[in-house]
Amino acid sequence: MKFTVNGKPVEVEAGENTPLLYVLRNDLGLVGTRFGCGSGQCGACFVMVDGRPMASCDLPVSFAMNKSVTTVEGLSGKVQKALLAEQAAQCGYCMSGIIISAEFLLQKNPHPSESEVRSALDKNLCRCGSHNRVVRAVMRASREQA
């Protein structure tokens, strides 16, 4: 099965119903995409497929065939930089998925309001209560991007 991950073509041998998450983590060693629920409810495993955020934990790898997948490892870093500046995490486990959602938001809406940031992140669960720091970081990334 062939597709593109973070700009590089990859070929993997896996059953076509294998969730993309396990192909990324176990076949390609891209462990930044985390397992959270296995049913697309928490957002920890978000990746972009052809530029749109999707849960990879219940997405068959066949769906990604001939498409372009972006994981947290393949991002520009502007959201990550702002998250560091705001020290916007505790355990950090949910952050890869949040970074994907935030990148997507800033691509389609470079200057979101605070409530737009919150709505955009509502599919991502955070248990440590880092919500407000994350929102501040996304607002910062929005201000600091070129």
Added chain:
Amino acid sequence: MNKPEKLPQRVRIEADGTVTIAVGKVELGQGISTALAQIAAEELGVDLSKIRVLPASTAYSPDEGVTSGSLSIQDGGKALRAACAELKGRAEKPASEYRIVGTNAPRLDLPGKFAGRASYVQDMVLPGMLHARVIRPPKPFGKLLSIPEHPGLVREGSFAAVLAEREEDAIEAARKLRAKAAWSDGPAAPQDIYAWLKAHVAESKVQKESADAAAKARGVKHFKAEYRKPFICHASIGPSCALARMKGDTLEVWSHTQGIYNLRKEIALVLRMPEEKVIVQHAEGAGCYGHNGADDVALDAALIARMSRGRPVRLQWTRDDEFAWEPYGPAMVMALEASLDSQGNIVSWRHDLWSNGHTHRPGRANQPVLVAAAEIARPFERGPAVDPPLPAGGAQRNAVQGYEFPDHKVTFHYVRDAPVHGSSLRSLGAFGNVFAIESFMDELSDGDPLGFRLKHLKDPRGRAVLEEAVRKAGPFKKAEGRGRGIAYARYKNVGAYCAVVAEVEAGGAELKVTRLVAAVDVGLPVNPDGVVNQIEGGCVQATSWTLKEQWKPGTVSWEEYPILRFSEAPAVDVVVLKNSFPSLGAGECTMGPTVAAIANALHDALGVRVRKLPLTPENIANA
């Protein structure tokens, strides 16, 4: 809790000038590694970047008990400071000379986490590793009656798991086997857990008694009220995971446990192995907020590793496993009574509390407590949850409040039988007790919640956080459906001081927390921003518990167990009072004050006193 020890292996200066520190406290996402590195850098007089914090391991780390109770800075920090000073051959630095402790050093672990690098036990890979899933009944404690043959199936008694080279194959096999296996029915959870608790008291233990019949006789107004707190899940975003490997007669386990030595003891006990043949190494997991499935999954992985013919195993619990099998924060009933004299002073106070123990951690007794111990071929009877005495306590944590009343009695009605398994959840009994005490104080306060509290509170540090929280909150415009509430507690009566002001909007029965203001006194903060981060996080998580959370039988996913989302998180303002008292842990002190402040704000908004958590539309409507 073990006493801080001075062991030479805690600190080692390497040839390249870096310093390796071995600590017994573990990173749970609370930033402890960074704070401890700051302490070591400070005492040794080296740059923070030179410090390497080793992951805790029973192979080389000091035994500092469990990373719990907001004690890592208090105990772990103290031991480390002493070890560093000893290495330097001089006395510990006075606080006035600190230049690294007390600064906002950025977290050492966050760059790797944000870049998506391997950061968690879930990300570990061992050569030749197999993927495993456990096969358990949909509800706890049934016995496995039958299960079909399947490649990779391993079984010991009622404990069953399946192994596969590829993770998705293990998941699929477990799904099939779970559907086809048959279990006996486990005990049903009681319909009304609160009535059940009150009917199953094993022992009533007086926690505090200061009888003053003359004062009590001055009472002219009498009040009583009963409060209820449900089972609450730790609900970590990353379900529990462990790796294990048998090498000859030695078992190695990688776990996000809070207590490597206690887990080692429990594993050795259940596997009937000598302790010295078990090595437990800590590897980070997602935030745990207390005793979640971390230890259970580690025992599971250890059992599987004994049946995997030398292949290392990685066992990932599913989301369903975590919701069904993690030990929940126990349900509680608090019944309070008070009498006021003619000047409105509290002259008599009663606090009766019904609960299981909140401490069901492994390795504390000679009887195991973890799930699989009761499932293996020669099963153990699992020991009960047993709480330590106050001031730490468990269920009774913070049941004795810090106000001063002449006639005062607090009783913990301990329930040993546990139809639903529970253990330590962030702040343990303090969440329920402070909810009850601070709601009741509001009920008695006759419209002056701050003045009424100050009238009964002598401790100047407690008074200071209350006054500061109200000052920071500023003026409040009362309007239809809007309300403000305050609450206060000193965590465990010996830890951090915290007061919270909550502002809410109640449109119909739907409650929204719009703002929280927390004032805390944690002594000298080692990393002030780290403290603020913990306080903000605690406030938001406590809001989630308060508004939404209660475990019910059949909870398997986030659909049955919703938590607070980004759009629902309140704004949080934090004030950390400046002083140089000894540093106190910050992780848990907000939980009780936050729930009570919200309940009090709800009362202010709607005039409805809700004494049963969570503050859902249903419970508000029924109040």
